[in-house]
Amino acid sequence: MLESSKESLKLEAMKRVVGLIAKGKNASELFPAVVKNVANKNLELKKLVYVYLVRYAEEQQDLALLSISTFQRALKDPNQLIRASALRVLSSIRVPIIVPIMMLAIKEAASDLSPYVRKTAAHAIQKLYSLDADQKDHLIEVIEKLLKDKSTLVAGSVVMAFEEVCPDRIDLIHRNYRKLCNLLMDVEEWGQVVIISMLTRYARTQFISPWKEDGVFENSEKAFYESDEEKRKSAEETKPYAMDPDHRLLLRSTKPLLQSRNTAVVMSVAQLYWHLAPKHEVNIITKSLVRLLRSHREVQYIVLQNIATMSIQRKGMFEPFMKSFYVRSTDATHIKTLKLEILTNLANEANISTVLREFQTYVKSQDKAFAAATIQAIGRCATNISEITDTCLNGLVLLLSNRDETVVAESVVVIRKLLQTQPSEHSDIIKHMAKLFDNITVPMARASILWLIGEYCEHVPKIAPDVLRKMAKTFHNEEDIVKLQTVSLAAKLYLTNSKQTKLLTQYILNLGKYDQNYDIRDRTRFIRQLIVPSERGGALSKYARRILLAPKPAPVLQSAFKDRDRFQLGTLSHTLNSKATGYLELSDWPPMAPDQSVRNVEVAEAMKEWSPAVGKAKSSKSDDKFYSDSGEEEDEQAADSGSDEEGGSEGSTRTPVSLSSEAESENSETSEDSSQSEKSSDSGTGVKKTTTQKNKKLQQAKKPRKLVSVCDRVCVCVCQQLSSPVFVPVHTYELLHRMTGKGLAAQYHFSRQPCIYDDRMISVQLTFSNNGDHTLENIHISEKTSAGQNIHCFSPIECLEPEKSVTVSMGVDFNDSTQAASFQLCTKAEGFNVSIQPAVGELLLPVTMSEQDFSKEQVWGAVFAAKLVSSGALVLVCVVQKDSGAQLTVNTEKTIIGSMLLRELQTVLSQGS
Amino acid sequence: MIHSLFLINNAGDIFLEKHWKSVISRSVCDYFFEAQEKAMEPDNVPPVIRTPHHYLINIYRDKIFFVSVIQTEVPPLFVIEFLHRVAEMFQDYFGDCSEVAIKDNVVIVYELLEEMLDNGFPLATESNILKELIKPPTILRSMVNSITGSSNVGETLPTGQLSTVPWRRAGVKYTNNEAYFDVVEEIDAILDKSGTTVFAEIQGVIDACVKLSGMPDLTLSFMNPRLLDDVSFHPCVRFKRWESERVLSFIPPDGNFRLMSYHVNAQNLVAIPVYVRQNISFFESGSSGRLDITLGPKQTMGKTVECVVVTVHMPKVVLNANLTATQGNYTYDPVTKILVWDIGKLNQQKLPNLKGSLSLQSGAPKPEENPSLNIDLKIQQLAISGLKVNRLDMYGEKYKPFKGVKYVTKAGNHGHFVVTNWKLHNILASPFYV
Secondary structure, eight states: OTTOSOHHHHHHHHHHHHHHHHHTOOOGGGHHHHHGGGGOSOHHHHHHHHHHHHHHTTTOHHHHGGGHHHHHHHTTOSSHHHHHHHHHHHHHSOOGGGHHHHHHHHHHHHTOSOHHHHHHHHHHHHHHHHHOGGGHHHHHHHHHHHHTOOOHHHHHHHHHHHHHHOTTOTHHHHTTHHHHHHHGGGSOHHHHHHHHHHHHHHHHHHSOOTTHHHHHHHHHHHHHTSOHHHHHHHHHHHSOOOOOHHHHHHHHHHGGGGGBSOHHHHHHHHHHHHHHSOGGGTTHHHHHHHHHTTSOHHHHHHHHHHHHHHHHHOHHHHGGGGGGGOOOTTSOHHHHHHHHHHHHHHOOTTTHHHHHHHHHHHHTOSOHHHHHHHHHHHHHHHHHOGGGHHHHHHHHHHHTTOSOHHHHHHHHHHHHHHHHHSGGGGHHHHHHHHHHGGGOOOHHHHHHHHHHHHHTTTTSTTHHHHHHHHHHHHGGGSOHHHHHHHHHHHHHHHHHOHHHHHHHHHHHHHHHHTOSSHHHHHHHHHHHHHHSOOSSTHHHHTTHHHHHTOOOOOOOOOOTTGGGGGSOTTSHHHHHTSOOTTOOOOOOOOSSOOOGGGGHHHHHHHHHHHHHHHHHHHHHHHHHHHHHHHHHHHHHHHHTTTGGGGTOSSOEEEEEEOOOSOHHHHHHHHHHHHHHHOOOOOOOHHHHHHHHHHHHHHHHHSOOOOOOHHHHHHHHHHHHHHOOGGGOOOOOEEEEOTTTTTTEEEEEEEEEEEOSSOTTSEEEEEEEEEOSSSOEEEEEEEEEOSTTOEEEOOOOEEEEOTTOEEEEEEEEEOTTSOOOEEEEEEOSSOEEEEEEOOOGGGGEEEOOOOOOOOOTTTOOEEEEEEEETTTOOEEEEEEEEETTEEEEEEEESOHHHHHHHHHHHHHHHHHHO | OEEEEEEEETTSOEEEEEESSSOOOGGGHHHHHHHHHHHSSGGGSOSEEEOSSOEEEEEEETTEEEEEEEOSOOOHHHHHHHHHHHHHHHHHHHSSOOHHHHHHTHHHHHHHHHHHEETTEEOOOOHHHHHHHBOOOOHHHHHHHHHHOOOSBOSSOOHHHHSSOTTSOSSOOOSSOEEEEEEEEEEEEEEETTSOEEEEEEEEEEEEEEEOSSOOEEEEEESOGGGOOEEEEOTTBOHHHHHHHOEEEEOOOSEEEEEEEEEEOOTTTOOOOEEEEEEEEEOSSSSEEEEEEEEEEOSOTTOOEEEEEEEEEOOTTEEEEEEEESSSEEEEETTTTEEEEEEESOOSSSOOEEEEEEEEOTTSOOOSSOOOEEEEEEEETOOTTOOOEEEEEEESOOSOOEEEEEEEEEEOOBTTTBOOOEEEEOOOSOTTOO
8 A cells, every 4th residue: 555656545554554563563574665655745644654764764774764865855844844853853763874964964953043943953962962972072062052042942952952961061051051040931841840950950069058057056166166277267157158149040030930730840849949949948849849749649659759858857848738648548558658758757746646646547547568557657756756655655565456467567576676775664565475476477576576585584584484485386387587586585595594494495406407497507506506515616605695685776767768868859869769870960069159250151141132122121011000000090189189189098199300311211220129129929919909900990991902912921031030139239237336235246138038937027137246255145036125016036046156247037027117126136144225227118019010001102211019018008109201300109008108218219319310 | 751651551451652762672561560460459550660771650540551661860750740741632632541542543642642752852742732733533524634635734833832822822713702710629628537627628720711712811810819828820820920919810722721720728717518427336246337327518608519429448347238328329349348329419408318237247357447438529609718710801802702710619539540538537545645
């Protein structure tokens, strides 16, 4: 049929051939017939032929060469889809002879106009590399070129190629780092995963550790006892850590991706935060990870594994979500076990009672393997939390009367481990277990009991020989492991109580001597030589007692996930707990920050390129907002017949300000202002309401205009890039002078980052420094004197050495007033009354408002929309150029804030001119 | 990245294989079969299996194992997520993702897989794009194709692939412009024997079916967005707008898609719509037991509770059940030991009750654990969390779309596989009670 002239017949034939391939049957003898059709015009037929070619070309290289010229022609096709698929197939044919042709094709495609073709080229790089690793240098050139590509489509694929071909060439990333961070939101999901994991590695080599802060106190304490020189060194270290803006950029640009629907993306962001973020910021990933637990079974498995590793190091992260890890009866066994692991890790004094109650239902589970795992978990809890050891032991002893064998066996094993930690107090438990011994058949459990009795035979002097007697009777029927323990028990008893057990021991040793298992024979021979004095082995037998009855250290029950943190989270290696092929080690933080300027070159360029666009986008959008808003206000005011002017409830203040400067400059200033203080925020209901109202009004007023939404999206993204607290001017205010503070000086500044304690608070960073000559201890806030202002204190600083400083952050809810928050700052010895005075601008959070139409020709100005942090009331500011001057308008519900803001802006703007 | 894919049915036959790099012999699946045998149940197969030269990452869905072969380090979730995407795509194309459907459409499956991955790296996974490249099979189309000889493979590159809205295809046209949103909420709760809530949470999704012409830009706002505790979005949703204003602003993909999923976590706010009185007891002697279950509506906000099904996993020793139901009917499967009581609509006046005796294996000891009850239910026109859609606005296009919102509440049903709903903890004498 393939030879037929009719196309439909050929297609039908090809479909059957593909069917054969899919089933895994060999269709290679059709190769010549199929290859002929490669130049066919029918696209579907062509695609099927491609499928066939890629599958069999490796086996029939000579014949495959026949098709090459067709692909070369197709590479020049005007249709980008055909160009791309030709490149795909050409690079997928694994025939070494055509390497030069492939190389040429890739180079050409890398500068193709269509990003889709460039993407395919990025894929082809990996294929060629796996075919012929010698081409590496040429391929790196192409990668370098493609890394500069600005298309979001290409970014993911080229980073993938980078990871595969030259993961160690970190220098190629420097200049593209900021671009990648900024584009990340718009890259397709799969690319995001790859880029994020690459950037994680990159950041670990390029930035200094943000975790140092936590270590500071230990350091300084240590330094106290060391030489002066060392002291000075550690003083240097103590200087407050400032995060590299690029580091911050990475964290900020990945954060929204936690909300992705793609679980792989969420996981990779989570691992990025885990490995890169300062300790106090890591917590934001918790919620998203817990969300993933509601996904498919396989996803749960991987996520739980990662949570298990995290929960060992940071209990607090997942503790509030403990209930999410409760086992459900329908979970698969491996998921149950993982949840158990996590619950055990999370258990502490406070929650242990609930955890144990939960465990107790699990013990009754019909899934016996799971029940056994639960008992082990109980054992681990018992050793970790000493308060409950006794309770757990009692519970486990109760379980010994359980009918199920595995449960009993597991309890015995766990009890043995627990008893080892404090044997003297529990001789009654050992007696109890000896009584149960007859009913237990599981070898491991029997062996454990024997060992226990042997080890602590002094606590149970009467029972031990009796047990040995029973064992002597049944010796030949026992499992190997039980036999071994019987031999040990006999030996130990022989040493402690040889009167009663001498004959028994000899009998058992004789039995062991002729056992089938050579381990047992060996052990018997060894024991005999050791304990029975003879002419030759006399030297050792002196020490027999010390050898056999040496006190043994108690086993440490620890998590199986303990050593997994050596792998990067979310990787295959982490899942398997062994290094997978191609695993790239996450390096440690560098001690000194490498040169930051390497990333600058490109950025300067990029800024130039981007900034006009930004300016325009911003201003145009803002104007749009402004215009409609003010229009509305005017309408409203007209309706209210000017009641506002008299200082009414609406509280809008408008004052024309004369400004001779150009609109451009004001514009840039205001937008800069806004970008500086832009923060992510939960918007209050008040804001929402206002917006919706506006939308309604707008619709009534005007027909919605067509928005070029694509362009708009880009603009929004661009704005995000600029609106970073990176540019926050660090203007510090003095809180406490060193003279008044008797050596303690304190300064504060507003970090303009969202407050982590409460979204109505404003975060304030305090820097304490000790200028005195003695150590200050226990610096804390004792009294909050001002009424109505909520203050979230920093955790007390235990001690501050002379000449050192430390930075802490606290949250203050100013209730949207500029009234100072005063409180008492205490050291161990004294207290000082201090107060923090916010500038009006610090009380604002920027808000993005919906796009509304505007007319560019009439008004040119800038707008800044914000809300008050505490109440959520809106504040709208706009600057409009009018003839020679400009009009500055502030609209807000709160009259006082409005007028204060207006006054400040007015002064600032007139200074600018 | 992903090297090869094998599709294996429950019986252990490999019915499809696809390689993106050089061919890997199907004997690699032997390791998988080994693990499968060890795991007894398909759900228990470990998702990641190590073999001497490869790593196998598998998912189990719709009675098919999707086994992918990996050679180098790759985030396992990446592969798992992709495999699920493949399964969803099959479902989208063929209506269901069964072995029969895949075998019938093997050529399309192959074309799809070829398009979705290039050299093991995902190329196009958006259904809107794939549907432009490869048209889904319909009876009409296959007839037309066989007569005219035209193909069902798109000739040009889908425009979506290049734009910043890759999820939407260009040139969409409908005569009736409609947008439907289904707010589906699932309650996941664990109650103890006395009926107190041990654990409760609400998970919700908003599934959308948008059939609008052109490039509409939609804004969906809620009456009470503060309820939402944790959210995840389709990539089309503008995150910044959500963060600042709590509205969903997006250019929707064409057709069906999941707009967002959310989580409401307010322990006390979760209203449990039914209450259960249950008593299952086994006698020490006489190898029998008694069962008595009564259900009643509670906090349903005036809506009827429908499709109520109670499932009980009985202990192994229960041989048979002799029960009478005042409403609906029950079945007991002595092999799987599952008792299913299908009640249907919950009646306010006459409470459904299931009562009777259980016969146990004679001589066997009385089972220790009291079985837990799983309850399935459905409430139409109610989102139990109280979430309400405020309004939907459209920008960018001139026509007036028809808009609709539907609310449904269900008992928790994790994805497609776990049916965990209402575990009634039976707290007995507690040896570990601290």
